[in-house]
Amino acid sequence: xxxxxxxxxxxxxxxxxxxxxxxxxxxxxxxxxxxxxxxxxxxxxxxxxxxxxxxxxxxxxxxxxxxxxxxxxxxxxxxxxxxxxxxxxxxxxxxxxxxxxxxxxxxxxxxxxxxxxxxxxxx
Numbered sequence: 001x002x003x004x005x006x007x008x009x010x011x012x013x014x015x016x017x018x019x020x021x022x023x024x025x026x027x028x029x030x031x032x033x034x035x036x037x038x039x040x041x042x043x044x045x046x047x048x049x050x051x052x053x054x055x056x057x058x059x060x061x062x063x064x065x066x067x068x069x070x071x072x073x074x075x076x077x078x079x080x081x082x083x084x085x086x087x088x089x090x091x092x093x094x095x096x097x098x099x100x101x102x103x104x105x106x107x108x109x110x111x112x113x114x115x116x117x118x119x120x121x122x123x
Contacts, residue, residue, distance in 0.1 A: 016047070017047040018044045018045075018047040018048040018055070019044075021040045021041070021043040021044035021047060022040070022041065022044045022058075022059065022062075024040045025037045025038070025039075025040030025041040025043075025044060025062060025066075026062070028040060029062070029065065029066060029069075032069070034066040034067075034069040034070045035066075035070060037062075037066045038063055038066040038067070038070075041059050041062045041063045041066065042063065044059050045059045045060070045063075053086040053089050053090035054086070054087075054090035054091075054092050054095065056083075056086050057083040057086035057087045057090065057092070057095050058092070058094070058095055058098070060079045060080070060082050060083035060086070061079065061080060061083050061095060061098040061099060061102060062098075063075075063079045064076040064077075064079035064080045064083070064102050065098070065101075065102060065105070067079060068102065068105045068106060068109065068113075071109075073106065073109065073112050073113055073116055074116075076102065076106065076116065077106075077116040077119065077120065080099065080102055080116075080120055081119075081120065083095070083099070084099075084120070087099065099120070102120075103117045103120060103121070106120075
């Protein structure tokens, strides 16, 4: 648990180290600071138990999003490709939407992005 004060609300218990890193990464992504966001998402993945497939897929897709925003398409494809099998075993509509958004973003980035999108669609 992240909170340390007796006056912390009950819901603060939800914030373990991985969730804390995720929230920080999301804030930096909203601020368009992709590199910093990616560092936080990477930390979240390291702090997360391996058995949390759905959450791991979420974080990999968030890392893919930061890579697209930074113009690093190969990394975006790698993160998304790694997330796909996790998404099959731990279905989540939110992650399906993230993958669709990622593919849309990649398609808009030109031939290389479209190529990666096609590979992700086939896999």
